Amino acid sequence: MAEIRPFRALHYNPAKVGELSEVITQPYDKISPEMQEEYYGRSPYNLVRIIRAKKADQDSPPADVYSGAAENFKRWIETRILTSESEPALYPYYQEYGLPDQRSVRKERRGFIGLCLLEDYPARVVHRHEETLSGPKADRMELLKRTRAHFGQVFFLYSDPEGTVEAALASESQSKPWEEVRDEYDSRHCVWRVTDPTLIERVILAMRGKKLIIADGHHRYETALAYRNLRRAESGDTEPAEYVMATFIRMETDGLTILPTHRVVCGLPEFDWSAFKAEGQNIFDWQEIPPSPALSNDGAELRKILAQEGGKRAALAAYAGKGKLAVLLLRQEFDLARALPDLSETERRLDVIILHRLLIERALGIDPRAVREERNLRYVRSLSEAVGEVDSGKAEICFLLNATPIEAVRDIAFAGQVMPQKSTDFFPKLLSGLTIYWLDNPSGI
Numbered sequence: 001m002a003e004i005r006p007f008r009a010l011h012y013n014p015a016k017v018g019e020l021s022e023v024i025t026q027p028y029d030k031i032s033p034e035m036q037e038e039y040y041g042r043s044p045y046n047l048v049r050i051i052r053a054k055k056a057d058q059d060s061p062p063a064d065v066y067s068g069a070a071e072n073f074k075r076w077i078e079t080r081i082l083t084s085e086s087e088p089a090l091y092p093y094y095q096e097y098g099l100p101d102q103r104s105v106r107k108e109r110r111g112f113i114g115l116c117l118l119e120d121y122p123a124r125v126v127h128r129h130e131e132t133l134s135g136p137k138a139d140r141m142e143l144l145k146r147t148r149a150h151f152g153q154v155f156f157l158y159s160d161p162e163g164t165v166e167a168a169l170a171s172e173s174q175s176k177p178w179e180e181v182r183d184e185y186d187s188r189h190c191v192w193r194v195t196d197p198t199l200i201e202r203v204i205l206a207m208r209g210k211k212l213i214i215a216d217g218h219h220r221y222e223t224a225l226a227y228r229n230l231r232r233a234e235s236g237d238t239e240p241a242e243y244v245m246a247t248f249i250r251m252e253t254d255g256l257t258i259l260p261t262h263r264v265v266c267g268l269p270e271f272d273w274s275a276f277k278a279e280g281q282n283i284f285d286w287q288e289i290p291p292s293p294a295l296s297n298d299g300a301e302l303r304k305i306l307a308q309e310g311g312k313r314a315a316l317a318a319y320a321g322k323g324k325l326a327v328l329l330l331r332q333e334f335d336l337a338r339a340l341p342d343l344s345e346t347e348r349r350l351d352v353i354i355l356h357r358l359l360i361e362r363a364l365g366i367d368p369r370a371v372r373e374e375r376n377l378r379y380v381r382s383l384s385e386a387v388g389e390v391d392s393g394k395a396e397i398c399f400l401l402n403a404t405p406i407e408a409v410r411d412i413a414f415a416g417q418v419m420p421q422k423s424t425d426f427f428p429k430l431l432s433g434l435t436i437y438w439l440d441n442p443s444g445i
């Protein structure tokens with residue numbers, strides 16, 4: 001069963017750093033080189049200097065990055081740039097945001113930050129829905145070992161149709177936020193503190209017994225599991241390492257948004273559109289359309305077509321530049337059970353799995369290991385960015401997708417199955433640096 005705990009968060013000291021927007025960041029895996037430069041320029045105390053630090057010297061070993069991050073963290077605590085709460089709390093966290101392609105339509109996503117007892121997947125308390133990559137986990141593990149702190153949150157979904165937990169915390173959010181910041185995507189993030197032991201216990205009891213789905217943060221969660229196991233093997237005080245910092249959001253909320261993640265394929269010098277089309281027409285009804293106006297205005301017309309068709313059957317688009325754009329609709333007579341006998345019916349219905357198994361792997365001949373290692377595949381949120389990669393000659397073809405529905409995420413996770421990595425993109429992201437779980441906090445959990 002899910003075990004939730006309050007904790008004494010480490011956080012930025014407003015008397016020392018000024019505006020919170022100068023020091024917090026997007027999650028580490030969403031920080032591009034351009035964003036890294038931007039964050040470095042904002043403040044000498046920006047969290048990027050810990051979670052996505054630069055190498056001081058190209059000839060220095062990679063470990064120097066983590067050593068520098070740990071030194072910054074230690075110094076910021078000693079100089080009270082970062083300070084600890086005096087009593088354990090849960091932290092309601094609301095995000096008011098506009099959709100990337102329709103900023104005028106505002107939505108609100110409500111959750112709360114707390115600690116979650118780490119559970120191995122076979123216990124069927126915490127459920128994953130995506131594959132993970134070894135590289136990011138090794139990177140995060142090294143940072144965790146050096147700093148003994150969690151700077152970002154795992155994003156958990158839980159089912160609560162009546163909104164019991166959300167309602168219990170709602171009264172606390174009527175006052176002025178403890179922390180408030182607007183990010184680079186014009187999303188407003190507000191955090192409050194709940195220290196009332198009676199209210200905290202109500203939330204803990206309401207969450208107990210619920211199943212949790214990792215929406216975002218698979219690598220962070222699995223890194224925390226590995227670090228817990230390391231601490232157990234080394235003996236010593238393992239209790240702080242038994243928990244991970246997380247934000248909990250109910251899956252029935254109307255404030256939940258999943259964006260598509262498009263696939264950009266590169267490193268295929270022998271790629272031939274005609275050969276690919278011949279293979280694809282065995283699986284899909286192939287509808288070639290003019291790139292203009294379908295791809296203008298960040299592909300608004302194409303996205304409309306995909307959204308309309310996606311409710312009926314698997315639908316995606318392929319673009320290879322020089323006028324080559326096609327909408328691919330799964331043939332009604334195509335036997336997915338025969339083509340993908342190792343998958344469940346739930347898995348076989350997903351556009352992203354059909355794309356990976358039948359087009360990326362079979363038609364293009366990119367093996368799953370190359371996909372996992374991202375040797376021939378890149379993932380981008382923006383449709384126009386994916387198209388631009390092809391037009392600039394950096395990629396041979398890109399695949400443009402609908403978003404994965406939340407119901408599919410739920411069904412896949414609870415069935416113990418996984419989708420290819422980057423199958424979902426929950427928006428907005430949970431900011432890093434709002435609260436920090438420091439395992440060595442002398443105040444304790």
